[in-house]
């Protein structure tokens with residue numbers, strides 16, 4: 001796409017956008033004047049699909065009407081409720097339905113997966129994560145290391161950007177896996193790094209790490225619904241994600257989990273068990289001995305929280321209709337346009353932390369205000385007052401994520417227009 005820095009260009013790009021009607025499927029937050037805000041925070045909390053309320057209401061109605069009978073007689077029976085999400089979730093994850101399950105929340109799933117796939121022994125005991133990792137992931141990783149009686153100082157390898165750089169060099173990451181691989185039990189990396197927006201080559205990482213005998217897990221909190229994924233083909237051992245960011249499942253929505261098919265029937269793997277992971281055929285015999293289901297479902301603990309799964313169904317349906325390939329095409333054009341306009345109009349006052357190569361990022365761009373701009377927080381407050389919802393990270397980073405489901409070229413244009421005006425004012 002050949003970009004132009006004009007409102008007319010943005011309008012015609014929207015006219016030509018085949019996914020434009022999808023915006024109508026979401027509730028857009030509005031400002032005091034009733035006009036929709038420019039919502040660039042879908043990487044943090046996705047918008048509500050209009051159909052979500054209906055699905056939740058139907059569950060409340062069925063509960064009123066049927067009470068305990070709803071387990072079997074609800075419009076969407078509660079006992080196998082989570083199974084409805086498997087096909088569409090598998091599509092997004094690039095997985096077989098057997099390999100995915102909707103359950104718990106992200107950090108819980110990360111712990112459950114580490115119980116099974118981080119199994120340090122004397123020679124192979126280390127856990128590789130990125131630096132700085134999302135705090136919850138680091139807490140989880142460090143606590144698992146300690147749980148197994150190892151000292152994080154030696155057992156936790158944290159690989160970050162080089163001094164003065166913002167992104168992690170993939171060559172550094174690969175060299176580290178190559179050099180330390182024999183001592184690494186688990187490589188745990190993000191699909192897209194939450195702070196910098198950097199996307200990793202999950203196929204190459206998995207290939208190399210597995211060749212070294214390491215287990216490989218991905219945190220896809222910022223990747224699922226953002227990038228096309230091929231977890232099965234790449235061969236990752238597990239992956240976890242939340243459903244409230246790009247997946248628009250609502251605050252605290254039920255999260256997701258992938259376990260590769262090669263582990264589907266490895267019933268001897270250590271795991272923390274619960275009755276919902278037990279064989280469906282015999283679950284209600286209520287016997288004392290745990291007999292896990294094959295596949296990712298075998299890691300479930302509890303019966304599913306119906307009211308917080310319902311909105312996820314609404315959102316997955318939209319993803320299914322749109323298709324991740326088409327969404328990615330639009331995302332590349334949209335984020336590309338954002339980058340182009342920032343270069344054209346704010347170049348000397350904004351630095352991008354996010355890599356510029358298309359394959360090394362998703363929707364999000366992380367923008368660092370130029371040094372000396374002490375009034376960043378005031379500038380950001382003005383940006384909000386002008387109807388823009390973005391994300392401020394101390395000390396001086398603004399994260400913006402135009403998402404292809406509901407954002408437009410016009411919004412990207414108006415965002416950069418406002419930002420440029422404020423930068424002029426605050427310079």
Ligand SMILES: *Cc1c(COP(=O)(O)O)cnc(C)c1O
Pocket residue numbers: 105106107108134136137190194219221222242
């Ligand atoms: C959003 C996010 C989380 C949040 O974890 P919850 O368990 O859902 O609260 C964890 N890790 C990463 C990388 C995230 O981006």
